[in-house]
Amino acid sequence: MPIETETARVTAEFDVVDESDLIRVRKVLRTEAQATGLGLVDTTKLITAGSELARNILNYATDGRGRLTVEQVVHRGRRGVRATFGDAGPGIEDVDLAMTDGFSSRGSLGLGLPGARRLVDDMSLESAAGSGTTVVIVKWQR
Ligand SMILES: Nc1ncnc2c1ncn2[C@@H]1O[C@H](COP(=O)(O)OP(=O)(O)O)[C@@H](O)[C@H]1O
Numbered sequence: 001m002p003i004e005t006e007t008a009r010v011t012a013e014f015d016v017v018d019e020s021d022l023i024r025v026r027k028v029l030r031t032e033a034q035a036t037g038l039g040l041v042d043t044t045k046l047i048t049a050g051s052e053l054a055r056n057i058l059n060y061a062t063d064g065r066g067r068l069t070v071e072q073v074v075h076r077g078r079r080g081v082r083a084t085f086g087d088a089g090p091g092i093e094d095v096d097l098a099m100t101d102g103f104s105s106r107g108s109l110g111l112g113l114p115g116a117r118r119l120v121d122d123m124s125l126e127s128a129a130g131s132g133t134t135v136v137i138v139k140w141q142r
């Protein structure tokens with residue numbers, strides 16, 4: 001199941017700038033997952049992945065500022081939730097390295113990005129030094 005879809009409808013969109021937005025991210029992803037008919041386990045996986053990506057915005061983007069867009073998507077009759085975490089921060093110079101288990105530029109666990117990838121059905125990461133970072137995750141109905 002691809003990350004590009006036939007049908008996409010934006011259901012939530014807001015800036016991520018502080019801790020209270022992390023709570024909002026979790027809440028919105030829960031609501032959207034349930035509205036899409038994802039099970040409890042998949043819902044929790046989506047929320048966990050989204051929390052890590054939102055946390056990265058607070059930690060690494062310029063002024064800890066970014067934006068979340070959530071969409072209800074449909075592909076071949078199957079519904080899913082797609083969440084896009086974008087920022088205009090410093091970007092990631094070596095994306096492959098950043099995706100490696102245990103790599104952190106800050107001495108933290110370094111499991112956010114690779115962990116998020118494992119928790120969702122698909123994830124795309126576009127970034128380059130100086131041009132910001134966009135991470136898209138999608139979770140499909142079973
Ligand atoms: N939005 C982002 N902007 C810039 N760099 C990022 C961003 N997200 C992740 N990174 C870089 O990727 C590394 C790995 O991220 P992650 O796997 O979440 O581990 P951690 O947050 O524990 O360092 C980070 O240490 C950071 O250097």
Ligand SMILES: [Mg+2]
Nearest residue numbers: 052056112113
């Ligand atoms: Mg992280």
